[in-house]
Amino acid sequence: MKKMSSFDRMVINMSHAERMCLYDKLSASISSEEQSIAPPSESKEDYVNQDLQTKLKSESSFFRFILFFRSLFSGIDVSNLYNNMLVNRIAKKIEKTNSELLIYKKGMVGSFFYEQLRILKNASDFFKPAIDLYEEEPGRFYVFLSSLVIPDYYEHMEREIDPFLLGDDKEPKSETRLSLLRRMEEVFQILTSAQRNTLYKSVINIDWLRQFVRLPFERMLARFLPVVGGGYAAQLELISSDLSQFCRILCNAKNLTTEVLQALCLFSTQSQLDQPQIDVETVVAEYVTRSLSQISIIKKFLKAIPLRQLARVAFKSANWTPSQPEGSEDWFVKYKTEWRKLFDERWNSWLKAKNRQIVEKKVFTMLKTTKLPELPFQPWDNGWSNLKFPRTEAMGFLYGFFTTLFEDINKLLKILVVDGNFKQRENRIELTESFNGFSRLAGDVDSFAHSLSPEGKIGQFFANVDEKDDRSIKAHARLESALQSAYSEASVLSMRFKQISESIVNVLSGVLSETKIGKYDTINNIAAIGGHLNQQYRQQLAEVRDTLNDALNCLKELEVVDI
Numbered sequence: 001m002k003k004m005s006s007f008d009r010m011v012i013n014m015s016h017a018e019r020m021c022l023y024d025k026l027s028a029s030i031s032s033e034e035q036s037i038a039p040p041s042e043s044k045e046d047y048v049n050q051d052l053q054t055k056l057k058s059e060s061s062f063f064r065f066i067l068f069f070r071s072l073f074s075g076i077d078v079s080n081l082y083n084n085m086l087v088n089r090i091a092k093k094i095e096k097t098n099s100e101l102l103i104y105k106k107g108m109v110g111s112f113f114y115e116q117l118r119i120l121k122n123a124s125d126f127f128k129p130a131i132d133l134y135e136e137e138p139g140r141f142y143v144f145l146s147s148l149v150i151p152d153y154y155e156h157m158e159r160e161i162d163p164f165l166l167g168d169d170k171e172p173k174s175e176t177r178l179s180l181l182r183r184m185e186e187v188f189q190i191l192t193s194a195q196r197n198t199l200y201k202s203v204i205n206i207d208w209l210r211q212f213v214r215l216p217f218e219r220m221l222a223r224f225l226p227v228v229g230g231g232y233a234a235q236l237e238l239i240s241s242d243l244s245q246f247c248r249i250l251c252n253a254k255n256l257t258t259e260v261l262q263a264l265c266l267f268s269t270q271s272q273l274d275q276p277q278i279d280v281e282t283v284v285a286e287y288v289t290r291s292l293s294q295i296s297i298i299k300k301f302l303k304a305i306p307l308r309q310l311a312r313v314a315f316k317s318a319n320w321t322p323s324q325p326e327g328s329e330d331w332f333v334k335y336k337t338e339w340r341k342l343f344d345e346r347w348n349s350w351l352k353a354k355n356r357q358i359v360e361k362k363v364f365t366m367l368k369t370t371k372l373p374e375l376p377f378q379p380w381d382n383g384w385s386n387l388k389f390p391r392t393e394a395m396g397f398l399y400g401f402f403t404t405l406f407e408d409i410n411k412l413l414k415i416l417v418v419d420g421n422f423k424q425r426e427n428r429i430e431l432t433e434s435f436n437g438f439s440r441l442a443g444d445v446d447s448f449a450h451s452l453s454p455e456g457k458i459g460q461f462f463a464n465v466d467e468k469d470d471r472s473i474k475a476h477a478r479l480e481s482a483l484q485s486a487y488s489e490a491s492v493l494s495m496r497f498k499q500i501s502e503s504i505v506n507v508l509s510g511v512l513s514e515t516k517i518g519k520y521d522t523i524n525n526i527a528a529i530g531g532h533l534n535q536q537y538r539q540q541l542a543e544v545r546d547t548l549n550d551a552l553n554c555l556k557e558l559e560v561v562d563i
Contacts, residue, residue: 083318094310104313117221142334145260161181202259204328247308247311262284262288367400426519497555512538
């Protein structure tokens with residue numbers, strides 16, 4: 001059996017080999033420094049991560065005496081006084097560096113912060129479409145990411161659980177499915193700590209970017225109001241809550257590696273990847289280049305805005321430290337769950353392929369051919385319109401049935417219609433109506449096939465468009481409308497075939513049975529019909545019944561395949 005599209009194509013519309021080749025090219029052209037968003041480290045003077053009492057002990061004896069003396073007269077605790085002094089020192093340093101960043105006496109941040117925030121928002125907006133898709137299917141993204149960061153493990157998993165690799169003789173039984181699922185769990189167990197940590201680092205990176213994109217840019221920008229003389233300013237107290245969120249993310253920035261950037265690009269453009277005019281390498285290279293520009297914007301913001309120091313001023317706490325970003329503790333659960341979903345999709349594709357294989361064998365045997373019959377004319381297959389007729393194989397089968405089997409079947413049924421002495425009058429009426437309907441259907445199927453020819457109503461329509469070389473959207477829409485009309489007609493023909501075939505099968509089952517089957521009974525002259533060839537004729541009727549029953553099932557299966 002022909003192998004269907006691999007797990008790669010299910011996860012994203014690009015093969016693993018293509019991905020890795022692209023990844024190698026990108027990695028060779030990008031430095032690790034370009035991918036890093038590490039915030040500037042604090043100076044020794046600004047670095048306060050210890051208890052204030054401990055830090056106070058490192059100050060000179062004279063300074064501590066002055067501080068103690070001031071505490072006595074002010075009634076303020078020494079620690080609080082020391083904290084206030086440090087906060088003032090931080091604020092003055094910020095003001096001295098950039099007077100448009102902080103106006104400490106007024107408790108405001110100024111235009112410089114506002115403009116830098118607007119620029120930073122542009123970087124967030126760039127990544128937003130890809131992050132939106134990531135949030136819709138994080139598990140699928142993790143699986144795709146694993147194909148880049150731990151490719152050997154990914155390929156091993158794919159080989160071990162792909163039912164298409166089992167061989168043509170393997171039957172789709174429940175035991176087979178359970179065996180593959182058990183094997184999946186075994187492969188999960190052999191994921192090494194190093195492999196898991198490698199993937200987890202990339203997961204943390206993409207999740208950091210998700211949290212960056214979801215920062216409340218709009219809300220914080222809305223806090224800024226125009227000021228006299230131009231520019232914008234906001235009360236530090238009003239933005240303190242949002243500032244805390246920005247610090248939590250930006251002061252704990254992660255690296256956006258080549259794997260993450262490539263995965264984001266391919267994941268967000270996967271619907272375009274199968275278009276022949278798309279140069280995937282160019283698309284990804286351009287996306288990564290633009291991504292690196294956004295990373296540069298983030299780095300410039302962190303260099304220009306001392307976020308942690310601003311927050312210490314806002315919260316009046318010299319040793320304030322931002323909390324860590326949210327973790328992705330459930331990432332591996334989502335990763336495993338997605339592999340299970342992909343397996344289910346792959347298993348269902350295999351079941352369809354196996355069913356198709358069975359149907360094809362039945363059709364080959366029935367019509368004495370080595371390939372599925374086709375409609376003689378398929379005007380939609382013109383190489384440019386990218387249109388498909390969703391009943392191609394089903395109607396091809398019907399056309400093949402009526403051009404190869406119908407005449408012989410019709411002759412045998414006619415004998416029963418004319419000479420059969422039915423015990424049940426209703427059975428005779430039903431057979432006669434179905435027999436006549438079968439003849440009309442044969443003509444209608446032939447007419448349908450002719451309508452697709454260059455002289456037919458639909459085929460001529462396509463031919464005219466081709467002749468005029470009209471590639472407009474309007475022409476494409478007209479062709480779609482013509483195919484929809486053909487589809488509706490084909491659906492009616494298919495329904496009629498099913499109804500007629502089922503009716504004839506029921507009547508023949510009653511005729512050939514020794515006992516009555518529901519409302520269907522035999523004929524009085526069952527032992528005489530066909531004359532001296534009675535036994536042969538009865539055998540032929542049984543073959544007609546079985547052939548029509550098989551044809552009915554084949555048509556249903558082919559319609560499912562066509563969808």
